Amino acid sequence: MTYKSMPKVELHTHLEGCAPPSFIRGLAKEKSIDISGVFNKDGTYAYRDFDNFLQVYEAACTTLQGPQDFYRLVKAVLQESAAHGVVYQETFLSPDFCGGGDLAAWRDYLAALETAAAEAEVEFGITLKGIVTCIRHFGPDAAKPAAICAAETFGDFITGFGMAGGEMVGRPNDYAYAFDMAREAGMPLTCHAGEWGGADMVADTITDLKVQRIGHGVNAIHDPKLVAQIADSGIVLEVCPGSNVFLKATGDWADHPIQKLRDAGIKVTVSTDDPPFFGTTMTDEFDMLAATFDWDSDDFKALNQTALDAAFCDPTTRAKIA
Ligand code: HPA
Numbered sequence: 001m002t003y004k005s006m007p008k009v010e011l012h013t014h015l016e017g018c019a020p021p022s023f024i025r026g027l028a029k030e031k032s033i034d035i036s037g038v039f040n041k042d043g044t045y046a047y048r049d050f051d052n053f054l055q056v057y058e059a060a061c062t063t064l065q066g067p068q069d070f071y072r073l074v075k076a077v078l079q080e081s082a083a084h085g086v087v088y089q090e091t092f093l094s095p096d097f098c099g100g101g102d103l104a105a106w107r108d109y110l111a112a113l114e115t116a117a118a119e120a121e122v123e124f125g126i127t128l129k130g131i132v133t134c135i136r137h138f139g140p141d142a143a144k145p146a147a148i149c150a151a152e153t154f155g156d157f158i159t160g161f162g163m164a165g166g167e168m169v170g171r172p173n174d175y176a177y178a179f180d181m182a183r184e185a186g187m188p189l190t191c192h193a194g195e196w197g198g199a200d201m202v203a204d205t206i207t208d209l210k211v212q213r214i215g216h217g218v219n220a221i222h223d224p225k226l227v228a229q230i231a232d233s234g235i236v237l238e239v240c241p242g243s244n245v246f247l248k249a250t251g252d253w254a255d256h257p258i259q260k261l262r263d264a265g266i267k268v269t270v271s272t273d274d275p276p277f278f279g280t281t282m283t284d285e286f287d288m289l290a291a292t293f294d295w296d297s298d299d300f301k302a303l304n305q306t307a308l309d310a311a312f313c314d315p316t317t318r319a320k321i322a
């Protein structure tokens, strides 16, 4: 059984992290950029651990040098996602990689991203929305211009604000100014927490950044009180099991906490994070959930509904996808 063609809603992807290796190699060749060290001999992305993953990710990003490159990236990524049945995808976009946090430059990148998304919707039948993210290991000062870019472009395509990057850098409260700015602009919020940090990181993220969703959040499982609190609050977890298993953030599939989190009444969703980096696809995620936890098509329908309800898009878009 494969769940390849089942319609899917995916809330947690990083745009550059979805780039097929061949796409990045093609850009590097066109521009004569040396990205040796980014790939293994077999053509897959090469890195040792999460910190090194972030370095290799940023090295791959050096090939993306203007709005037109991001236009091409969006087309390549959405073609691939649609091939796995994804009908609605949210992706993290970083002004740091799109104009270095400058608002005028960000607007130029955004125009190209939106054009590509609109074309892909017609060509591949997939809807894309963007969540502007600051990058935690770039520090709180860099988070502010990212939040300004987010607040100034919040609308139909940019639907939320969040934070990615090295989770163990600083504490959530260090980034409260940026999250406050986005919240005051009316934006829904999400933040990576509890992938590498413990349950305390998830708790502080909820308290200090007042997010509606948590990226990963799986380490909440170690604190039963927090698990109950998340279930009561309706905060949604963007769980990425294939990413967690590949990076060894959790144990193997059989030990992954997604089933326990779901059984405790937490709203869980499933995403691929950075699919070619972690050797996964939405088809693989669904197939592994079916094989490991016996999830059937009713479970996947419920999973999709949870994701659709938690999507940051406007009600008209949500109704169109449903
Ligand atoms: N986690 C955190 N930050 C990231 C990731 C990720 O998987 N991908 C790109 N930035």
Ligand code: ZN
Residues within 6 Å of the ligand: 012, 013, 014, 164, 192, 215, 273
């Ligand atoms: Zn992520």
